[in-house]
Amino acid sequence: MKGVLLLGHGSARGEANQMVWDLVYRLRSDLGTEHLEPAFLQLTQPDIGTGLGRLIDAGCREIFVLALFLVSGNHHTHDAGAEIRRILERYPGVEFTLSEPLLLNSGFYRLISGRVARAIGSGVSPSPTGADIERESFEIVETHLQGLELPEGEKQVVRRVVHATADPAFAQSLMFHPQAVAAALAALGRGTDILVDVNMVAAGIDQGRLQRLGGSVVCSIAHSHVAEKALEQGITRSQASMRYMLREHPGGVVVVGNAPTALAEVLEGVASGRAAPAVVIGVPVGFVDAAETKERLVSSGVPFITNRGARGGSPVAVAIMNSLLRLADAEALHSKSSGIQSSL
Numbered sequence: 564m565k566g567v568l569l570l571g572h573g574s575a576r577g578e579a580n581q582m583v584w585d586l587v588y589r590l591r592s593d594l595g596t597e598h599l600e601p602a603f604l605q606l607t608q609p610d611i612g613t614g615l616g617r618l619i620d621a622g623c624r625e626i627f628v629l630a631l632f633l634v635s636g637n638h639h640t641h642d643a644g645a646e647i648r649r650i651l652e653r654y655p656g657v658e659f660t661l662s663e664p665l666l667l668n669s670g671f672y673r674l675i676s677g678r679v680a681r682a683i684g685s686g687v688s689p690s691p692t693g694a695d696i697e698r699e700s701f702e703i704v705e706t707h708l709q710g711l712e713l714p715e716g717e718k719q720v721v722r723r724v725v726h727a728t729a730d731p732a733f734a735q736s737l738m739f740h741p742q743a744v745a746a747a748l749a750a751l752g753r754g755t756d757i758l759v760d761v762n763m764v765a766a767g768i769d770q771g772r773l774q775r776l777g778g779s780v781v782c783s784i785a786h787s788h789v790a791e792k793a794l795e796q797g798i799t800r801s802q803a804s805m806r807y808m809l810r811e812h813p814g815g816v817v818v819v820g821n822a823p824t825a826l827a828e829v830l831e832g833v834a835s836g837r838a839a840p841a842v843v844i845g846v847p848v849g850f851v852d853a854a855e856t857k858e859r860l861v862s863s864g865v866p867f868i869t870n871r872g873a874r875g876g877s878p879v880a881v882a883i884m885n886s887l888l889r890l891a892d893a894e895a896l897h898s899k900s901s902g903i904q905s906s907l
């Protein structure tokens with residue numbers, strides 16, 4: 564279990580110490596956790612030993628120490644770290660991580676620069692770069708993933724979905740088949756094509772990474788013969804499109820972000836033996852049959868990534884797929900690098 568120790572310097576002024584307590588209360592409420600304790604380096608209580616002891620008594624074995632210090636001075640670099648290590652010698656198996664000083668955080672810099680700009684009356688506040696915004700966004704996402712016990716590959720997927728949707732609820736509702744990530748990376752690594760239900764999903768997939776891996780996106784929803792078959796057979800176009808694509812690519816990576824009927828068609832293909840997709844990412848959205856079809860996917864036996872309930876949609880599907888593509892691309896680059904090294 565993971566816990567957080569919010570570490571302040573400590574002051575002879577009660578109001579200053581109360582600000583740290585107020586921050587702890589607010590974080591506990593906003594994040595829905597009790598595994599967050601305050602501590603002070605000196606001048607007041609609770610001290611570091613007391614704060615750590617409360618977290619350890621609650622079952623925490625990984626402790627993130629968020630130090631409310633601006634710079635890497637002696638208090639941050641030496642005093643706090645040394646005291647924590649000394650105390651934890653009494654608790655074998657408990658590990659800690661000490662945060663970097665606040666001035667190294669890009670979001671904190673923007674807060675300072677904005678206040679300086681207003682103070683001098685320039686009316687100009689430095690614009691954050693895209694990298695700054697992304698970094699700060701993922702820092703916020705991390706606060707919503709505290710205590711989430713998942714393998715790293717699955718956690719990467721969850722992180723991207725929460726970031727793409729700004730909806731922390733997906734951290735709890737996403738579900739993974741035990742072999743889903745491994746199966747997806749293996750399939751993408753050998754250049755397997757991706758079959759998608761709608762053009763919106765196709766447009767969002769990282770084509771550059773996919774092409775480097777040797778695969779391509781397939782979407783036939785707009786094909787005229789698909790519309791004809793749907794009308795002829797009395798089924799939806801999404802269903803007809805998926806039926807056609809699975810016939811041409813029975814072992815593809817399947818991504819459904821919109822239509823429950825497309826996912827239902829995949830499951831029919833699996834049940835009848837007409838299709839054996841490498842992995843199915845099934846996150847259709849809707850009040851009719853979306854939740855039920857996802858439950859069928861979970862019990863189908865095919866490697867899957869899905870979520871509970873009616874929520875979902877193309878942005879969720881794209882975020883999952885692009886996260887897997889990042890992992891597969893990194894794995895391919897690592898394998899290539901290792902091969903080069905071994906040949907030298």
